[in-house]
Structure formats: C-alpha cells, structure tokens
Amino acid sequence: QSALTQPRSVSGSPGQSVTISCTGTSSDVGGYNYVSWYQQHPDTAPKLMIYDVTKRPSGVPDRFSGSKSGNTASLTISGLQAEDEADYFCFSYGPTYSPFGTGTKVTVL
Amino acid sequence: QVQLQESGPGLVKPSETVSLTCTVSGYSISSGYFWVWIRQPPGKELEWIATINHSGNTYYSPYLRSRVTISVDTSNNQFSLQLRSVTAADTAIYHCARYMFGGGSCYFDYWGQGIPVTVSS
Numbered sequence: 745q746s747a748l749t750q751p752r753s754v755s756g757s758p759g760q761s762v763t764i765s766c767t768g769t770s771s772d773v774g775g776y777n778y779v780s781w782y783q784q785h786p787d788t789a790p791k792l793m794i795y796d797v798t799k800r801p802s803g804v805p806d807r808f809s810g811s812k813s814g815n816t817a818s819l820t821i822s823g824l825q826a827e828d829e830a831d832y833f834c835f836s837y838g839p840t841y842s843p844f845g846t847g848t849k850v851t852v853l
Numbered sequence: 854q855v856q857l858q859e860s861g862p863g864l865v866k867p868s869e870t871v872s873l874t875c876t877v878s879g880y881s882i883s884s885g886y887f888w889v890w891i892r893q894p895p896g897k898e899l900e901w902i903a904t905i906n907h908s909g910n911t912y913y914s915p916y917l918r919s920r921v922t923i924s925v926d927t928s929n930n931q932f933s934l935q936l937r938s939v940t941a942a943d944t945a946i947y948h949c950a951r952y953m954f955g956g957g958s959c960y961f962d963y964w965g966q967g968i969p970v971t972v973s974s
Contacts (some may be wrong), residue, residue: 787966806934835960837959
C-alpha cells in the first residue's frame with residue numbers, strides 16, 4: 745500500500761513557523777477534503793489536531809492550521825512552542841484504501 | 854471523556870491467531886460512530902486495518918482482508934480484532950480509535966495508547 749509522503753523531520757526555533765507537507769494522489773488527498781493531522785508525543789495516544797483539511801477541534805491552539813493544494817496537504821505551526829515537539833502524521837480518506845502519512849518529527853531548537 | 858484501552862497478548866507465535874480487544878468508556882458504542890483498528894510496525898507508518906460500526910457493518914483493508922475479522926460487543930462496550938496466520942511482519946503497536954465518517958467529516962477523534970504485539974517463536 746502507498747503511504748502519504750511527509751518529510752522525515754522539520755525544525756524551528758521557538759516563535760518561528762514550520763510547515764509539514766503531506767503528498768498523496770488524486771485518489772486520496774487530491775480527491776477529497778478529508779485530510780486530518782495528528783500529534784503524538786512518545787508513549788502517548790495520538791491527538792487530533794486538524795480535520796477535514798482546515799478545521800481545528802475544540803481545545804487545539806489556533807497556531808495550528810491546515811491547508812491543501814492539489815494532491816498535497818499541509819500543516820503549519822505558527823509561533824512554535826516547546827510543547828509542539830512531537831511526531832506528526834497525516835491521514836486521508838480513500839474509497840478503496842485510506843492511507844496515513846510517513847510521519848514527521850518536529851524539533852524545537 | 855471518551856477513553857479507549859487495548860488489551861491482548863503481547864507475544865504471539867508465528868502462524869497463530871492474535872486476538873485484541875478495545876474497551877470503550879465514556880461513550881456507548883451503540884450510540885454511533887465507527888470504530889477502527891490501526892497498527893504501526895516498528896519504523897514504519899501507521900496502517901488502517903479494519904472498521905466496524907454499532908450495527909456490525911465492517912470494512913477491511915484490502916491488504917489484510919483475508920486474515921482479519923473485526924467484531925463488536927455492544928453489551929460490554931467493546932470491539933475486537935482477530936488477525937490470523939501471523940508472521941514477523943505483523944509485529945507492531947496496535948491502536949484502536951473512534952472514527953467519524955459522514956456528514957462531510959472524516960477523522961479519528963479518540964485513540965487508545967496502543968498495545969505492542971510481537972510475533973516471535
């Protein structure tokens with residue numbers, strides 16, 4: 745099965761912005777507005793950060809935002825904070841198979 | 854607060870069947886949503902395995918369909934996964950999660966912490 749492609753790692757200093765890309769195909773990311781993003785700290789359950797490309801669940805800081813262009817979705821963290829250091833992965837609905845992203849480690853310098 | 858907790862054996866022998874259970878608290882499975890199993894092999898990305906709803910409608914990954922059965926026990930507010938004929942490639946952390954699909958939305962809003970399953974003789 746084909747996973748969605750994410751950069752292995754991104755980093756930034758506190759206060760900076762970082763963007764994580766998530767590239768799929770027209771059969772998943774490009775075909776549906778059903779991309780979601782998850783944050784996972786070590787040994788904890790994943791946490792929903794963005795859903796339906798741009799929507800933010802209650803309780804998620806507004807420095808997290810999502811977007812999509814063509815077959816690539818993006819998660820932007822503005823005003824990076826120490827607690828944002830974690831693994832992030834994307835997910836997209838697909839009619840025959842719904843893939844996850846390869847995962848990105850965000851490091852706060 | 855919705856919580857999910859996986860349970861099952863941590864070690865399984867090759868060719869055997871592994872059975873995992875997800876116990877849900879804070880929400881009745883009978884009330885709706887879909888419920889899923891997802892796994893993450895070491896060093897690899899997450900992989901969707903199977904989905905079920907409270908009515909017992911099931912959906913399987915085409916890559917695992919022949920070896921997987923998902924079931925629901927609404928009386929105990931649990932759902933389960935059976936994975937047959939396991940090999941070392943099935944070694945992974947197995948998560949259960951609540952899945953919202955419909956009404957223009959699609960996402961996993963609550964996850965279990967995950968249970969590590971190792972396939973080894």
